[in-house]
Amino acid sequence: MAAIGAVSAFALLCLCLFAAVVVWDQTRERQAYSAPTRARPVPTRVVEQVVPISPSPTPLPPIVIEIDPEADIQTQILTAVYQKVNPSVVNITVRQPVPHKLNGEDFFTEGQGSGFVWDKQGHIVTNHHVVANASEIEVTFWNDVSVSAEIVGTDPDSDIAVIKVDVSPEELYPVELGDSDQVRVGERAIAIGNPFGYEGTLTVGIISAVGRSIPAVTGFQIPEAIQTDAAINPGNSGGPLLDARGRVIGVNAQIRSLVQANSGVGFAIPINLVKRVVPALIETGRYEHPWLGISGVTLSPSMARDLELPVERGILIIDVIPRSPAAEAGLRPGTRTVNYKGRRIEIGGDIIVQIDDQPLHNFDDLLIYLSRHTSPGQEVILTVARDGKLVEVPVTLGVRPTRIRE
CATH class of the missing domain: 2.40.10.120 (Thrombin, subunit H)
Structure with a gap:
């Protein structure tokens, strides 16, 4: 490469903008250059x-x-x-x-x-x-x-x-x-x-x-x-x-x-x-995964409006797995079936709107919170919409079973 002193100011600027560096281990570099390409x-x-x-x-x-x-x-x-x-x-x-x-x-x-x-x-x-x-x-x-x-x-x-x-x-x-x-x-x-x-x-x-x-x-x-x-x-x-x-x-x-x-x-x-x-x-x-034991769907504002539900966002509980942490804590599943845009959905159960101090806008929010911040045996506080009120429900998480229970 030509000496920097021989390059114009514009060329120096281009060199600074486009030069890139790659770092790798010394030992690896010596061998890598001779390595054969191999709903x-x-x-x-x-x-x-x-x-x-x-x-x-x-x-x-x-x-x-x-x-x-x-x-x-x-x-x-x-x-x-x-x-x-x-x-x-x-x-x-x-x-x-x-x-x-x-x-x-x-x-x-x-x-x-x-x-x-x-x-x-x-x-x-x-x-x-x-x-x-x-x-x-x-x-x-x-x-x-x-x-x-x-x-x-x-x-x-x-x-x-x-x-x-x-x-x-x-x-x-x-x-x-x-x-x-x-x-x-x-x-x-x-x-x-x-x-x-x-x-x-x-x-x-x-x-x-x-x-x-x-x-x-x-x-x-x-x-x-x-x-x-x-x-x-x-x-x-x-x-x-x-x-x-x-x-x-x-x-x-x-x-x-x-x-x-x-x-x-x-x-x-x-x-x-x-x-x-x-x-x-x-x-x-x-590896032991924490387990709540519910099935549900994300509640959107349009769904809440069409189904006349009390909150606009959260997780609508469809079912609670028997003998799961959710069941032992008293979380309530849906009580009646409605047809919503071609899908049969159970409504009338709890709607989870918050876990500990984390608001929940969709099911992935609950999924990610449990993944990152909890472990089996840990107690979490779920805030649910129930009978027109917000209720706090403590739940002690369990160890996930090997497969989803029917």
Whole structure:
């Protein structure tokens, strides 16, 4: 690059505006350069327990790389992110036994997914649905080294699992974690994974939306999911969704598609939720979610007006699960059925308008509050509209069952 003194003031200003830096570990940089390129929501929703976050491994001293402002900046950023993160991403192959034998022999099905290195102790994060019911797990690293892995813990409600490999710490490159609360619509989104078994594939798009709720295999909901149009296909599950600095902001988990392939609507589990779940899985092998035990719908001003309800916003309780914390606290379900815009809705029950000091405008507000601020055994105060009055109802949260109770 030419000396600054030889550049005009205008060129210096352009250099300052367009220069970008990318930081990565020294050891990782040396190896990375030589690396081979390889419907409608369910009423009762997922909630999470707050768990202290384990300290991250001490990072190696970073170095700063200047990107040539005369070259294509976007390309260089993507290339640098790939070189930084690809050594952290793994291909996961699982084998599951088939229930029926053929000629007396056991048969297995094989599936693939992605994951990423969490720490120097050999813990790898992926999706629960990638490793569920696996009898054998094989992890392949970016340099084609393959090792067996064992399950440390899984959480079906957040679709997160931790597996562990026995590998020297010098050969492990933990990811850098971002902050999903800071993600904004329109920002760059980068996915690295193994779609259809093609290792080390990078795709890029934008953050299409934040704060989505997506279904878990248990029937509950996963809150605050990140929506992206970066291509996510079968095999990408469990891999990282990254920002432009190569920090993990989510774990790729689902697509919305009629053909089981990328449709431009993909979803990632937010990394801040993963930060709460993973330490518990490493320590105990499981994660206990707080449970209220209701089903309901968001009450909008137009619905309240049409149905002549006493408040304009809140959560209209449709049903209270028997023997749940909500039932024990005396929360009231709907008492009569009405037809509202083609849907049958139970009304006449409590309408939750506040939890502790947090107003609730929709079901997601309750979902997020319970996820971020509560744990099983904790008492919360629900303010409900009942018989024309606002009533405070204390509820002691329980441990969520493995599936939604009918």
